[in-house]
Amino acid sequence: MxxxxxxxxxxxxxxxxxxxxxxxxxxxxxxxDGELLSLVAKESGxxxxxVRRNDQKKTQSLLxxxxxxxxxxxxxxxxxxxxxxxxxxLYNKESCVIVGRCADYVLRxxxxxxxxxxxxxxxxxxxxxxxxxxxxxxxYRAYLLKKDKNRIAYYNYFADDAWGKVQTYxxxxxxxxxxxKSADILTDYIKTRLGDK
Amino acid sequence: MxxxxxxxxxxxxxxxxxxxxxxxxxxxxxxxDGELLSLVAKESGxxxxxVRRNDQKKTQSLLxxxxxxxxxxxxxxxxxxxxxxxxxxLYNKESCVIVGRCADYVLRxxxxxxxxxxxxxxxxxxxxxxxxxxxxxxxYRAYLLKKDKNRIAYYNYFADDAWGKVQTYxxxxxxxxxxxKSADILTDYIKTRLGDK
Numbered sequence: 001m002x003x004x005x006x007x008x009x010x011x012x013x014x015x016x017x018x019x020x021x022x023x024x025x026x027x028x029x030x031x032x033d034g035e036l037l038s039l040v041a042k043e044s045g046x047x048x049x050x051v052r053r054n055d056q057k058k059t060q061s062l063l064x065x066x067x068x069x070x071x072x073x074x075x076x077x078x079x080x081x082x083x084x085x086x087x088x089x090l091y092n093k094e095s096c097v098i099v100g101r102c103a104d105y106v107l108r109x110x111x112x113x114x115x116x117x118x119x120x121x122x123x124x125x126x127x128x129x130x131x132x133x134x135x136x137x138x139x140y141r142a143y144l145l146k147k148d149k150n151r152i153a154y155y156n157y158f159a160d161d162a163w164g165k166v167q168t169y170x171x172x173x174x175x176x177x178x179x180x181k182s183a184d185i186l187t188d189y190i191k192t193r194l195g196d197k
Numbered sequence: 198m199x200x201x202x203x204x205x206x207x208x209x210x211x212x213x214x215x216x217x218x219x220x221x222x223x224x225x226x227x228x229x230d231g232e233l234l235s236l237v238a239k240e241s242g243x244x245x246x247x248v249r250r251n252d253q254k255k256t257q258s259l260l261x262x263x264x265x266x267x268x269x270x271x272x273x274x275x276x277x278x279x280x281x282x283x284x285x286x287l288y289n290k291e292s293c294v295i296v297g298r299c300a301d302y303v304l305r306x307x308x309x310x311x312x313x314x315x316x317x318x319x320x321x322x323x324x325x326x327x328x329x330x331x332x333x334x335x336x337y338r339a340y341l342l343k344k345d346k347n348r349i350a351y352y353n354y355f356a357d358d359a360w361g362k363v364q365t366y367x368x369x370x371x372x373x374x375x376x377x378k379s380a381d382i383l384t385d386y387i388k389t390r391l392g393d394k
Contacts, residue, residue: 119363
């Protein structure tokens, strides 16, 4: 079978990371989420801690950078560039699942890339974040909407395209059917697609 | 099993109607696409032919209606209202698959509604429209992009929301895996969801 990459985009609290992990296990391929960051650190020359703190953050406004008089690209832009290089290297090297980080955009137009999106209703996401991830928030609804907003801003800034357009993805799933079953359906879809080639 | 409705939204030429039909057959429930129009004619008092000609058309601009001095709602608005009533009646009456017509929006917030979206790459849609539907066009690319534009305008006008947001749908599928297999995956998803209730 040819090499291929599955990108997983997801709403915060939808269980997208868990589904991506199970997907990689079921398909017998590598999995990259936070794992990507140490590769990015190596590529960019930043420390892993610095990369982690700037991961998936949108750059400040241009005005801000004019104000502080930056001569070079802001750190989050540099990290995005390094990250894109790492994603393309992985694409050339091995079959894998990559979670987030605009991987669908970075690999747009490349062969053998299957884009997945995981959604879940707000109530389900609140329950997961509170009960399974154990995250603390005064107002979970506001907390998640802020997370959504940041994720959208990050994508729209770096990918230069609207986040969450259904046509961007080969398959999307509302994870209310459960982590296992969501992964099963995605595996079924992906295996069928790959079998065509 | 409780009554439920599956709404199918789709890009033109993605095979969404065929997939919806197979889905209804596999689930053993009714199927409404063009079939809806005769019910709408009965509800609205318009002739079926008139309904058909105004089906899924966006209303002209307000300026146009001020210009021609309309005192009543334009026909396409009246038809949309009648259509929404028919869709809600079907929801109360029987389990079914409904293709298009903003059914996902009309039934938003209702229980036991599963929203499906069918996509396909432009090249696949061109091939299907030309070779399977036998439609004639000088420039298929422009022809399909115009169809997309009309569909988006129709949804955005009547549904008062953006068309094609991935979060709107419980599952979306790029139909390049084939009509049969797409329907199989959707059936699998829907049966799992219904089994939960």
